[in-house]
Amino acid sequence: MSADDVVALQPINTLVVIGLGLIGGSLALSLKSAGACKRVVGIAPDPLVRQRAIERGMVDESYASIGDVAAQLGEGDVVFIAVPTLAIREVLESVKGCVPATVTVTDGASVKGSVLEDVKAVYGKVPEQLVLGHPIAGSEQSGVEAARVGLYANHRIILTPTEETSDQHKDRVADMWRAVGAEVLELDVENHDAILGATSHLPHVIAFSLVDTLAHDSHNEDIFRYAAGGFRDFTRIASSDVVMWRDIMLANRDAVLEAIDLFSSNLAVLRKTIAESDSDELTEIFSRAKQARDQFTHVMDKQKS
Numbered sequence: 001m002s003a004d005d006v007v008a009l010q011p012i013n014t015l016v017v018i019g020l021g022l023i024g025g026s027l028a029l030s031l032k033s034a035g036a037c038k039r040v041v042g043i044a045p046d047p048l049v050r051q052r053a054i055e056r057g058m059v060d061e062s063y064a065s066i067g068d069v070a071a072q073l074g075e076g077d078v079v080f081i082a083v084p085t086l087a088i089r090e091v092l093e094s095v096k097g098c099v100p101a102t103v104t105v106t107d108g109a110s111v112k113g114s115v116l117e118d119v120k121a122v123y124g125k126v127p128e129q130l131v132l133g134h135p136i137a138g139s140e141q142s143g144v145e146a147a148r149v150g151l152y153a154n155h156r157i158i159l160t161p162t163e164e165t166s167d168q169h170k171d172r173v174a175d176m177w178r179a180v181g182a183e184v185l186e187l188d189v190e191n192h193d194a195i196l197g198a199t200s201h202l203p204h205v206i207a208f209s210l211v212d213t214l215a216h217d218s219h220n221e222d223i224f225r226y227a228a229g230g231f232r233d234f235t236r237i238a239s240s241d242v243v244m245w246r247d248i249m250l251a252n253r254d255a256v257l258e259a260i261d262l263f264s265s266n267l268a269v270l271r272k273t274i275a276e277s278d279s280d281e282l283t284e285i286f287s288r289a290k291q292a293r294d295q296f297t298h299v300m301d302k303q304k305s
């Protein structure tokens with residue numbers, strides 16, 4: 001199914017978003033704009049965030065804690081957890097204490113293995129109402145002001161259901177994402193973390209490390225003044241939220257280390273090729289990379305059009 005197809009959806013009664021930043025706020029705004037849920041409730045510990053979410057029309061009501069609204073929830077309602085990866089466990093503890101088993105509970109964290117471990121630790125099992133997910137959409141911006149309608153349109157959402165996840169809850173979450181124009185895919189947790197470790201987490205490691213390296217080069221105080229467009233393109237993601245990325249690296253440590261090791265050994269090959277002035281091999285490596293990247297952008301552009 002293409003993301004542009006009009007789909008018949010079960011509307012959500014109440015959507016509760018825990019964490020009113022880029023990811024949670026954008027889902028709230030997008031579902032409201034699509035008319036795909038009757039009521040949106042925001043949960044945020046910071047009163048200023050709660051106020052801005054109301055002012056921006058992101059939520060109808062906002063509370064400091066899920067306990068303030070949980071008793072009103074039931075079948076047909078969805079709780080979406082959109083907080084930094086290592087804050088998920090604490091949020092699950094608060095959800096477990098008060099949210100009925102009929103309510104669909106899902107998340108948007110960038111790492112799925114650690115969240116699955118958190119679920120097992122908190123619930124002692126994987127409840128059928130839990131549907132773990134990850135929107136492959138976002139940016140280097142964060143916070144309540146960064147949220148926007150349309151963030152998920154024509155983007156992919158990966159769900160990582162386990163055998164315990166019920167079809168009914170999974171379908172509800174898939175419908176929710178389709179209502180905001182996303183394409184829904186499924187992966188198992190381990191594959192998800194290995195793939196995202198290589199394609200998302202490693203690029204952030206490299207971007208943060210490159211900027212940190214250059215910023216600490218005492219001989220080059222003015223170094224960024226002379227940077228060309230390529231530097232800006234390549235390092236945009238080093239402006240991303242620090243807590244979010246610290247959590248991702250710690251939560252997906254093994255997959256990230258594996259990706260760093262593979263990259264380091266390929267970088268060492270490239271270094272040797274340059275040191276030896278091996279023109280043929282350099283042409284070969286760059287041609288392979290250019291072809292792969294051109295093919296990737298062609299596929300991505302076709303998806304957008």
Ligand SMILES: NC(=O)C1=CN([C@@H]2O[C@H](COP(=O)(O)OP(=O)(O)OC[C@H]3O[C@@H](n4cnc5c(N)ncnc54)[C@H](O)[C@@H]3O)[C@@H](O)[C@H]2O)C=CC1
Pocket residue numbers: 018019020021022023024043044045046049082083084085087090091108109110111134135136137138139140141142143144241244248
């Ligand atoms: N930023 C991105 O491009 C993407 C982020 N993600 C994931 O989505 C999640 C949210 O990320 P963003 O929305 O970008 O972050 P954000 O920083 O914009 O928003 C997170 C919000 O959660 C709040 N928060 C933190 N702990 C909380 C708690 N215990 N209870 C309630 N609220 C709490 C923060 O105050 C903040 O308002 C993260 O797990 C991230 O890895 C997934 C895909 C893309």
Ligand SMILES: O=C(O)C(=O)Cc1ccc(O)cc1
Pocket residue numbers: 109110135136137138139140200237
């Ligand atoms: O800013 C970018 O280009 C991103 O890569 C956004 C992003 C960040 C984290 C995710 O888990 C998914 C997407």
